Amino acid sequence: MHSTMSDSKKLLVLNKPKGYVVTRSDELGRKKVYDLLPDWTFNDGWMPIGRLDLESKGLLLFTTDGKISDALTRPGNCIKVYEIWVRGHVTDEHIAEAKRGVESKHGLLKALVVEKIGTGGAKTKLKIVIDEGKNRHIRRLFGALKDPKFGTPLKVLELKRISIGSFEPDIESGKWRYLTVEEESMLLDAFS
Structure with a gap:
């Protein structure tokens, strides 16, 4: 899936199934969210924003931008x-x-x-x-x-x-996509 003009360069979303850990490496050898994403997300340093534990599922955002991550995880900032x-x-x-x-x-x-x-x-x-x-x-x-x-x-x-915030995409379990530029601004405009 290649990024197009209307795709965010800064945010992608995964609909995490149960049974995956949100971590870059797991000493217990469990399945990781990166197993559901293309290799470049791991290699280019895309990091999860916040966490969902092993048994939890649903929307998980990833970014390469530490400022975005901080803004979206700061208490009070993001519903x-x-x-x-x-x-x-x-x-x-x-x-x-x-x-x-x-x-x-x-x-x-x-x-x-x-x-x-x-x-x-x-x-x-x-x-x-x-x-x-x-x-x-x-x-x-x-x-x-x-x-x-x-x-x-x-x-x-x-x-x-x-x-997450005003962002409620319809995306199949185990699948990912880039946010659109519009979705990105809806999420981030609150903090600019």
Whole structure:
């Protein structure tokens, strides 16, 4: 896939499947996001902006520009939207607590928006919006909340990042593409 005039020279996006680590090298020999990208992304120093852990999936941006990376990962700068499935019954109290914030050894973990969008068996589907991304932020936030009936921590079973800033592309799992110049400006104009 060659870059065209309307492609960004600075940003590309991968729709990361589960089971890939976001790292340049992995001593455990696990599959890496670079296995899904052309070799030149690794060789030319394209770096992931932020992280998605092994079991998480969804949108992951890459750039060669450290300033862009800093701008998009600075807390408060960039809204990220996730769809998650949680084991356990998520109550209105849980939702209020997640929005207020939960103290953890990783600092205050909170979500700006928590919206119930479905249930299935003993699981709840939620839409989550955050504007920062501490390590395993959403998993740890819900792990700090207890199921009212069983007293066990809520557990995030599935996590998918569906948008970054105003950027919500429709792109198949495991595939990548350049952002368009328009998408790039939509993302970056906020910081210029």
